[in-house]
Amino acid sequence: MRRGTAEVDVLRGLPGRIGVERLGNGLTVCLLENRQAPLVTTALWYRAGTRDEARGQGGTAHFLEHMMFKGSPHYGPGEIDRRTQALGGANNAFTSHDATAYYFNFAADRWGEALAIEADRMAGLLLDAEEVASERQVILEEIAMYDSEPWDALEMAVQRRLFGGHVYGWPVLGTAAELEAIGAAELAAFHGRYYRPDNAVLVVGGDLGPDALAAVERALGGQPAAGRGRTPVAEPTYPTELVRLERRKGEVPRLLLALPAPPGGHPDHAPLHLLATLLGSGRTSRLHRALVDEGQLCVWASADVSESQGPGQLTLAAEVVPGATPAQVEAELLRQLALLAAEPPAEGEVARAKQLALADWVFGHERVHQQALAAGFALALFDLDHLERELERLAAVGAERLLETADRYLRPERGGVLGWSLPRSA
Amino acid sequence: MSDGLAVDGGVAEAERPAAALLASERLGVRVRRVEGAPVVALRVWLRSGARVESIPGQALVAGRMLAEGTRRRSWKRIADEAEARGMILASFGGFEVHGLAIDALAQDLELALGWAAELLLESVFPEDRTAWLARQAAAELGSLADQPEIKTAWGFLEQLYAPHPRSRPVQGDPASLLALTPDDLAGFHRRALGSRVLVTAAGRLDEDAVERRVRELFAALPPPAPPWPEPAAPAGTEPRRRLVAVEAEEQAHLYLGHLTVPRRHPDHAALELLAVILGSGTGLTGRIPTRIREREGLAYSAHAQTLAGAGLDAGRLVAYVATAPANADRAEQGVVEELRRLVEGGIKEAELDDARAYLLGREPFRRETARQWADLLAEAEHYELPLEDARWRAARLAELDRTAVEEAARRHVRPDDLAVTIGLPEGDS
Numbered sequence: 001m002r003r004g005t006a007e008v009d010v011l012r013g014l015p016g017r018i019g020v021e022r023l024g025n026g027l028t029v030c031l032l033e034n035r036q037a038p039l040v041t042t043a044l045w046y047r048a049g050t051r052d053e054a055r056g057q058g059g060t061a062h063f064l065e066h067m068m069f070k071g072s073p074h075y076g077p078g079e080i081d082r083r084t085q086a087l088g089g090a091n092n093a094f095t096s097h098d099a100t101a102y103y104f105n106f107a108a109d110r111w112g113e114a115l116a117i118e119a120d121r122m123a124g125l126l127l128d129a130e131e132v133a134s135e136r137q138v139i140l141e142e143i144a145m146y147d148s149e150p151w152d153a154l155e156m157a158v159q160r161r162l163f164g165g166h167v168y169g170w171p172v173l174g175t176a177a178e179l180e181a182i183g184a185a186e187l188a189a190f191h192g193r194y195y196r197p198d199n200a201v202l203v204v205g206g207d208l209g210p211d212a213l214a215a216v217e218r219a220l221g222g223q224p225a226a227g228r229g230r231t232p233v234a235e236p237t238y239p240t241e242l243v244r245l246e247r248r249k250g251e252v253p254r255l256l257l258a259l260p261a262p263p264g265g266h267p268d269h270a271p272l273h274l275l276a277t278l279l280g281s282g283r284t285s286r287l288h289r290a291l292v293d294e295g296q297l298c299v300w301a302s303a304d305v306s307e308s309q310g311p312g313q314l315t316l317a318a319e320v321v322p323g324a325t326p327a328q329v330e331a332e333l334l335r336q337l338a339l340l341a342a343e344p345p346a347e348g349e350v351a352r353a354k355q356l357a358l359a360d361w362v363f364g365h366e367r368v369h370q371q372a373l374a375a376g377f378a379l380a381l382f383d384l385d386h387l388e389r390e391l392e393r394l395a396a397v398g399a400e401r402l403l404e405t406a407d408r409y410l411r412p413e414r415g416g417v418l419g420w421s422l423p424r425s426a
Numbered sequence: 427m428s429d430g431l432a433v434d435g436g437v438a439e440a441e442r443p444a445a446a447l448l449a450s451e452r453l454g455v456r457v458r459r460v461e462g463a464p465v466v467a468l469r470v471w472l473r474s475g476a477r478v479e480s481i482p483g484q485a486l487v488a489g490r491m492l493a494e495g496t497r498r499r500s501w502k503r504i505a506d507e508a509e510a511r512g513m514i515l516a517s518f519g520g521f522e523v524h525g526l527a528i529d530a531l532a533q534d535l536e537l538a539l540g541w542a543a544e545l546l547l548e549s550v551f552p553e554d555r556t557a558w559l560a561r562q563a564a565a566e567l568g569s570l571a572d573q574p575e576i577k578t579a580w581g582f583l584e585q586l587y588a589p590h591p592r593s594r595p596v597q598g599d600p601a602s603l604l605a606l607t608p609d610d611l612a613g614f615h616r617r618a619l620g621s622r623v624l625v626t627a628a629g630r631l632d633e634d635a636v637e638r639r640v641r642e643l644f645a646a647l648p649p650p651a652p653p654w655p656e657p658a659a660p661a662g663t664e665p666r667r668r669l670v671a672v673e674a675e676e677q678a679h680l681y682l683g684h685l686t687v688p689r690r691h692p693d694h695a696a697l698e699l700l701a702v703i704l705g706s707g708t709g710l711t712g713r714i715p716t717r718i719r720e721r722e723g724l725a726y727s728a729h730a731q732t733l734a735g736a737g738l739d740a741g742r743l744v745a746y747v748a749t750a751p752a753n754a755d756r757a758e759q760g761v762v763e764e765l766r767r768l769v770e771g772g773i774k775e776a777e778l779d780d781a782r783a784y785l786l787g788r789e790p791f792r793r794e795t796a797r798q799w800a801d802l803l804a805e806a807e808h809y810e811l812p813l814e815d816a817r818w819r820a821a822r823l824a825e826l827d828r829t830a831v832e833e834a835a836r837r838h839v840r841p842d843d844l845a846v847t848i849g850l851p852e853g854d855s
Contacts, residue, residue: 036462037794069709078720081709086780088787090708107787134723142726145748147675150572250572250673252565283505293501296558299565321565352510359512363529366463366795424673 016205018375020384021213026198026225029216030375030384032205034368040111040206041372043103044118045380047201048194050097051167051233051310057182059139059174060190062095066135067187068102069093071126072117080117087113097168098309099380105369108207115219118202122195122223127184136179143173150250150421151317158419161245162258162313166236196226201379205372233310242412245419253320254421255329261314261409264307265382270393271405272305272314278345278353278402279303279316279336281360285353286336287316295332297324309381314409326420334412341406344399357394452647454624455640456803457633458814460796464532466629467800468542471808474618475522476598477591477739478654481610483598487559488611488618489519492526494555496548501555504545513538517545521596522737523808524618529797532630539636542625543643549615551608564600574672575679575748578849581670582681585845586742590660592735620651626803629796660685660740663845672849678754679849682761683744686838689736689809695822696834697732702781703773704764705730705745711780713764714745724757725749732838737809743839751850758846765841772832782823789816 016034023029053060071077084091089106091114104114146152156171163169174182197220204212238260262268280287280303287301298318306312316337320329345353365371378386412418479485493515494501508515514529526545530538570576580595587593597603625640662685672679687693705712706729710720718728727748733741745761792798793816806813813819826834 036460037790039790039794078710078716081711082780085702085708085711085784088783088785090788090791092709105791107790134720137723138719138726141677141724141749144675144677144750145726148574148673148677153675252569252572282509283501284509292562293558296561299562299569319565319569321561322568323561348510352506355512356509359514359531362463362465362512362531363514363797366465366797368794369791 016371018384020379023197023217023221025221025223026196027220027223028201028379029213030201030203030379031208031212032203032368032371032375033208034205034371035207037368038108038207039105039368040108040204040208041103041105041369042111042114042118043101043203043205043372043376045099045101045201045203045376046195047099047199047230047380048190049095049099050170050172052190052194052230053167053170056178057174057186058170058178059172060182060186061100062172062174063135063139063179063182064187064190065093065095065100065102066139067125067127067132068121070131070135071128072121073124073126074120075117077128077131080121083113083117089114095172097170097172099377101373101376101380103369103373111204111206112215112219115215119219119223122197122200122220125188125191127187129184132184132187136182139173139179140176143176146173150252150254153249154247154254154256154419154421157245157247158256158258158417159313161243161419162238162260162417163236164238167233168236168308168310193226193228194230197223198225198227199230201376203372203376203379205375206368236311239415239417241415243417245417247419247421248424249421251423251425253326253329253423255318255320255326255333256419256421257316257333257412257416258419259314259409259412259416261305261312263310263312265309265386267393268405268408269305269307270390271397271401272409273390274350274353274357274394274397275340275402275406275410276303276305276314277357278349279340281353281356286340287318287333290332290336291318291329297321297329297332301333326422330418337410337412341403341410344403347399350397350399350402354395354397358391361391452622452650453641453644454622454807455637456624456626456807457631457636457640458628458799458803459631459633460628460799461630462795464630465796466530466532466535466538466627466631467796468526468528468530468538469624469626469800469804470526470542470546471523471624471804472525472615472618473522473622473624473808474524474614474654475520476594476596477521477657479591479614481598481606482594482602483560483563483596484606484610484614485521485524486519486596486598487556487563487603487606488614489524490517490559490563491551491555491611492517492524492545492549492615494559495550495552496544497550498544498548504541508541511537515541519596521592521735524615535629535631535636536639539627539639539643546619546623547644547646551611551615553608556606556608556611560603560606563597564603567595567597567600570595572673574674574677574849577672578670578679578681578847581668581849582683582744582845582847585663585666585668585847586683586685587660590739591657592660592739616648617651617654619648621653623647624804624807626800626807628799628803657739665843665845667846667848670847670849671852674849674851676750676851677748678751678851680747680749680754680758680761681744681847682758682844683742684840684843684845685740686732686743687736688738688740690811691736693834693838694733694736696826696831697838698785699778699781699823699826699831700768700835700839701730701732702784703777704732704768706732707781707784713768714761717760717764718747718749718757722756722760724753724760728757730761754848754850762841762844765839765844769835769839769841773828773835775828778828778831785823786820789819
């Protein structure tokens, strides 16, 4: 994906050329030429997610994502999947708080069908009442699935508490009661408002011919723009002390600590990303050593920082081994955070974390499909230079900057949520 | 039901039995240059795995221990030096093999090759690390058991395969894990080293130079060891039902199925097509997802396979549905009816064309990256099948017409012979 002048030599080795155009109706089109395999990925990102839902109608964005496969003027229910399969391709979609994305992977000689499908369902959906009712049941089963999984259930509870009533704390799938309040009319309104070309980014990546842009223009250039912007997301009211939360589920103690973090575009995001790497990536990371390989208190431990358009979260997770106690794990985790906020890490440790983060980035962008999704993510939420800028910031971070960042964000006593999923039998 | 590698239906022409393959070459090396990201991927596979272990969990822990210390370096030094270069170094133990997977930036190729040889040939099995990794694996079992889908799947595998090793998790069980000694692991690894070693490499590399280097580095393999006795082929089971109590929120987990065939069976390709027709293809296509999710709205997760886990031993036909407990009977009935319709009513030409197009269309996506190529080459060598050759694969699929696929369905899909395992929320079970 690297196309500019980054300091990081290894990125220059990634194949491909990238260009961005804007059609007359406002659709952002990113062409990513990469001929490493005879494949093409299309990824259409709409700037519409959970954060755009009306109160009491949580889950609308995700519900609509499901309905995008359930009938549009030229593709009846199930037809999109059948056509995709008949052409030897694959497709899927996902919804987040910030955006919803749809993608197709096809051989390079037949990807045009993806454009026809996207144009058809951008123009309008059938939203048949019976199909809506049936899909509501499917989503209720999806909710039950996540509620049954101990980590998913804990994560939703912690996130809800960290963000309070803020939309970033709402579950993407909504709740059973909210889904009952969403019908064809609500879905059509959401579609009409947000599924417009000037609120979307299309990435076409892979072994493209010279007429790729013309094909996009023919398929999607006639879609009318909405001309309406998105409501900015408000600042959440994070807890001002460490809030504790306990659930009873399963037989294994699981810890999830969530702390406030800056938006993905904030200058502090890259150093915080590096701190998360230093804490939780690889066997040499601090949490892994203290809790897993040396401390032998946990099966695994991890650290992650979200990359959202608005305010985010840093999460630290660990799963306790039999014989260790939750109190031991919690104390050691908090001690590690305090150490990092008190003293700058050694230069060698910083260099190792940078190398791990960069390698992780390279391995995460090997496939055209990954590159297309990453470009779409950057363009939909930030700008094309976002990924490169983040890497350059990361490469430039020194130990003192990490100390400042740790002091700003790794202070659970200033606010955060410490969630435990504890054994029911305990 | 089973007569060795050719499972059921009287199909006798299974290709050469696995044991005969071992003698062909002690060191198999496959290298492929892959244009793309500046990375390289190495895989080292030793034919072993949980299917031949004498102590449940032995293969898993023996494999993981390869990164826990060599005669030259401690686990800490290995981790420090690998991660300083952004290298992803994983050692593993699976059902049929144990070994190494190393992903590195291309500039570190020589280092990665040297480490692969060192970790494999000079591994030591320190007592303290053995104890910790065994304890860690035992804890993983506890964690997995908290997931309703997995806990139910374990019950299903036990129904289908017992007493074959496939009937248990690759982690074994806590008691056997915690009793493992360094000698158990070292002995297991030594014996595997004495059979066949596969090394594959892919990425931005010089194919000839890498093959030469691998052969140099692995020239000193220990003397041949007697192969492990092959486990008796899984015998399958009479149709039966089992309920498993799980901690699920208002959701039942259904597994229905029976044994089918191993990877090298002549009907493998036909069963792949049948899997797509039943429900392993794109999105919500396939008869079972279409009926259970699309038409009846009973589930979010509904899919089917005909060759799950097919390798040296027989795989399985399996349909999975997660649905509200009140809908479990209806979902089960729907799956059985779809299987019966497949066997008795046959398939449509259009379904077969779509399934074939899907499988062929997926091929380029399996060959995009260095890591995919390294895995594919290892799998090809392991099964002694030209899996990396897209033309071979296309020919295998093209030669199957509707009649041949329907005959395979009648041989291998048996709706009256299903084992059924249902994970139900405690209180409903």
